[in-house]
Amino acid sequence: MSVPRRPARESPAVLPRGSSRRGAPRLYLRAGVLLRDPRGRTQSGVLGNLGDGGIFVHAPAPFPSGSRLRVSIDLAAAGEGGPLEAEGRVAWVRRQGDRRLPGYGVRFTDIHAGARDRIRDLLDMRAATTRRLWLD
Numbered sequence: 001m002s003v004p005r006r007p008a009r010e011s012p013a014v015l016p017r018g019s020s021r022r023g024a025p026r027l028y029l030r031a032g033v034l035l036r037d038p039r040g041r042t043q044s045g046v047l048g049n050l051g052d053g054g055i056f057v058h059a060p061a062p063f064p065s066g067s068r069l070r071v072s073i074d075l076a077a078a079g080e081g082g083p084l085e086a087e088g089r090v091a092w093v094r095r096q097g098d099r100r101l102p103g104y105g106v107r108f109t110d111i112h113a114g115a116r117d118r119i120r121d122l123l124d125m126r127a128a129t130t131r132r133l134w135l136d
Contacts, residue, residue: 025123026051031078033057035106036070045103047073052119054088054107063104065090071106080122086111 026049035057036042045059055071063069066089073084087110096102108116 024051024053025127027119027123027126029078029080031080032074033059034072034074035063036072037063037067047078048103050119050122052108052116052123054091054105056103056105058101058103060096060102063090065093065104068109069106071108075118081118084115084118086115 028049031047033045033047045057048056048058071086071088086108088106088108091105091107093104
């Protein structure tokens with residue numbers, strides 16, 4: 001009697017830069033970010049990526065996971081219009097490690113509808129540009 005074989009596990013796909021396992025699109029651009037907690041402590045960093053649900057900031061992480069922050073992103077420096085403001089919470093922290101820059105993820109908890117629309121417009125423009133590149 002033979003034992004049924006289990007199907008082979010598929011290896012995870014290699015994702016190109018700009019794609020995500022999250023299911024939500026992310027925009028990779030460099031812009032300055034200023035973060036401030038309710039006590040008034042501030043930190044500046046560099047935007048790693050931006051989505052309509054939050055951001056990744058390249059910076060040492062003085063704010064612990066769960067900290068509430070006011071976020072200001074200088075999109076003008078990246079050629080993408082004026083500053084973008086939102087409230088957020090530190091969702092996770094990545095410490096310095098092998099081949100990894102330190103930083104942290106901030107999930108938006110309160111963002112003006114106009115700011116979220118700007119993010120979605122930027123994501124849509126980037127997606128359209130990417131599609132054109134693949135089709136040309």
